[in-house]
Amino acid sequence: MSAVLKDAPRLARMEDGDLTEVMAIEGAIYSHPWTRGNFGDSLRAGYQCWTWRLNHELVGYFVLMVAAGEGHLLNLSVAAAHQRAGHGGALLKEAMRLARGRGAQHIFLEVRPSNLAAKALYERFGFREVATRPGYYPAHAGREDALVLTLAL
Numbered sequence: 001m002s003a004v005l006k007d008a009p010r011l012a013r014m015e016d017g018d019l020t021e022v023m024a025i026e027g028a029i030y031s032h033p034w035t036r037g038n039f040g041d042s043l044r045a046g047y048q049c050w051t052w053r054l055n056h057e058l059v060g061y062f063v064l065m066v067a068a069g070e071g072h073l074l075n076l077s078v079a080a081a082h083q084r085a086g087h088g089g090a091l092l093k094e095a096m097r098l099a100r101g102r103g104a105q106h107i108f109l110e111v112r113p114s115n116l117a118a119k120a121l122y123e124r125f126g127f128r129e130v131a132t133r134p135g136y137y138p139a140h141a142g143r144e145d146a147l148v149l150t151l152a153l
């Protein structure tokens with residue numbers, strides 16, 4: 001009898017060659033997605049850009065900037081078909097581990113007040129709200145504020 005081994009997702013550095021798949025997910029899950037140029041700029045700037053693949057399928061990704069003892073999570077995304085299966089939490093843990101490994105003592109991120117899924121995820125990890133950035137995000141009607149959340153690493 002042979003055992004069925006379930007493959008685990010793998011973290012890998014994002015490259016230009018990932019961007020078509022990244023853009024397909026990005027366009028499907030955000031009302032105002034990042035552009036290909038935003039990802040290209042992040043790659044060229046040397047930010048921590050990582051993909052999360054399950055059996056070669058792109059399931060999620062994140063972009064993290066670490067500077068001056070602080071990590072800033074700029075993008076955290078899970079493909080719609082794979083949401084609510086633990087990937088977002090796993091990716092957040094990886095981002096926190098990378099930030100810590102590069103000397104960050106805190107991690108910061110922005111989230112839309114209307115993004116209940118992301119807020120619930122961050123709350124579960126113990127993030128707390130420290131500021132509001134008025135009109136930070138484009139919205140269907142005008143602009144939406146950003147909540148700034150932080151967690152000590």
Ligand SMILES: CC(C)(COP(=O)(O)OP(=O)(O)OC[C@H]1O[C@@H](n2cnc3c(N)ncnc32)[C@H](O)[C@@H]1OP(=O)(O)O)[C@@H](O)C(=O)NCCC(=O)NCCS
Nearest residue numbers: 029076077078083084085086087088089111117118120121
């Ligand atoms: C936010 C996001 C990354 C979460 O990824 P995910 O893989 O679905 O999250 P997980 O399965 O790891 O969820 C972990 C916990 O977060 C909370 N959570 C996640 N999605 C939720 C939802 N839709 N409603 C309520 N709580 C939710 C729950 O507490 C969940 O634990 P549970 O499933 O045991 O209840 C994902 O929904 C996503 O990519 N959304 C679109 C992009 C986005 O908004 N990114 C964040 C920008 S700040």
